[in-house]
Amino acid sequence: MSVWPAWEVREHESVTSWFYVRPAFEDGAQVDVLAVACEADVSVEDVRAQPPLSLDDLAVLADWIEEPLFAAIGAPTAPSCAPEEASARRARPPWPSGIEGRWLVAAEYRAAQGDGIDPVLAVMCATGHSRRKSLRLIAGARDAGFLAPRHARR
Structure with missing residues (x-):
């Protein structure tokens, strides 16, 4: 290198x-x-x-x-x-798994939206995970019903 x-x-x-x-x-x-x-x-x-x-x-x-x-x-x-x-x-902060983790991801996401900042970046900062993993966590929170669906169904 x-x-x-x-x-x-x-x-x-x-x-x-x-x-x-x-x-x-x-x-x-x-x-x-x-x-x-x-x-x-x-x-x-x-x-x-x-x-x-x-x-x-x-x-x-x-x-x-x-x-x-x-x-x-x-x-x-x-x-x-x-x-x-x-x-x-470099240590990743502890993040709860399961329903509690999904609820916290949704809360972080909604708080960032309310503040007018990038919600995915806010979840990345809160969890210490990469963008890809954070998007998976957000999708899990959506599937659990803590966040609105990404696209409205017609």
């Missing part, structure tokens, strides 16, 4: 750095990533892949590039995080 700096912006005491990352795949696939590192946060800003990545692959892309990116930055774990904090940051 190749990682090289693109550019850097310094403002007061904080530094935001952009990096190009190119994972190497044996099957000849090519993926070019533009990643941003700012304080204790690393995010993916742009991805270009040939052949296109599946949604599952795109969901784990950050995990693929995290270690080489931190090595390029010079941090063994997340920048400015202690190892204990980095592992705690």
Whole structure:
């Protein structure tokens, strides 16, 4: 995997750095990533892949590039995080299963709608799950009758 700096912006005491990352795949696939590192946060800003990545692959892309990116930055774990904090940051919060979990998903979804924000993103943040898993949880809440059907039947 190749990682090289693109550019850097310094403002007061904080530094935001952009990096190009190119994972190497044996099957000849090519993926070019533009990643941003700012304080204790690393995010993916742009991805270009040939052949296109599946949604599952795109969901784990950050995990693929995290270690080489931190090595390029010079941090063994997340920048400015202690190892204990980095592992705690990754831990998924406990989320109840069954009917209670579906009810909580529906409550989170409706609260986000009321606040005018993306309800799927709100469920993702509350559960700690990926977008795909959160959509499944929302569908389960709909099936349980806690949310209105997605489409009106004619």
